Amino acid sequence: ILNVEQSPQSLHVQEGDSTNFTCSFPSSNFYALHWYRWETAKSPEALFVMTLNGDEKKKGRISATLNTKEGYSYLYIKGSQPEDSATYLCASRRASKIIFGSGTRLSIRP
């Protein structure tokens, strides 16, 4: 597994607005893509595990899509709330081989 890239590095969004960010990963030999949310002073929390091309997963106002052929995943947040402020991490996983991206730091302005 080579590098996992996330963009943007940081994002400031007005409360109530919707937003999305990207995770890019090597498409060859893909097994699974994981999304985590990491709030300040807390531990990273698993959001989604995605394995199939075209997969779409949803948890409340947060959803994610996966394109394994071109090697990217989008995370969407609808109607951002202050509690969505966190760093969102993605990781490409092949058994015990796990590579994390640097994360997208999301700040919600009230």
Next chain:
Amino acid sequence: ETGVTQTPRHLVMGMTNKKSLKCEQHLGHNAMYWYKQSAKKPLELMFVYNFKEQTENNSVPSRFSPECPNSSHLFLHLHTLQPEDSALYLCASSQGTDSNQPQHFGDGTRLSIL
């Protein structure tokens, strides 16, 4: 309550000291992990254990020595560390090491090397 407990939360040590980080999981998982996060760098996987057997060592210097006495406990023994080893060390666990297994993380130990 994350189910994964790390102690201590903070540790300051000199380069010649020997200390240990402890991780305990109460989730009935079989796999445990050590990660390092340095400032402005992504989480770096250090070691993976599955059913107490080490399955991954990502070229970690020998001054870091992991120990997994059982599936619930994981230690990271530290000796003669360098200033660049100052970082947040996170422990995680999962049901197994299959690619579709999400990890559950502890709150981390913030390590500072003087």
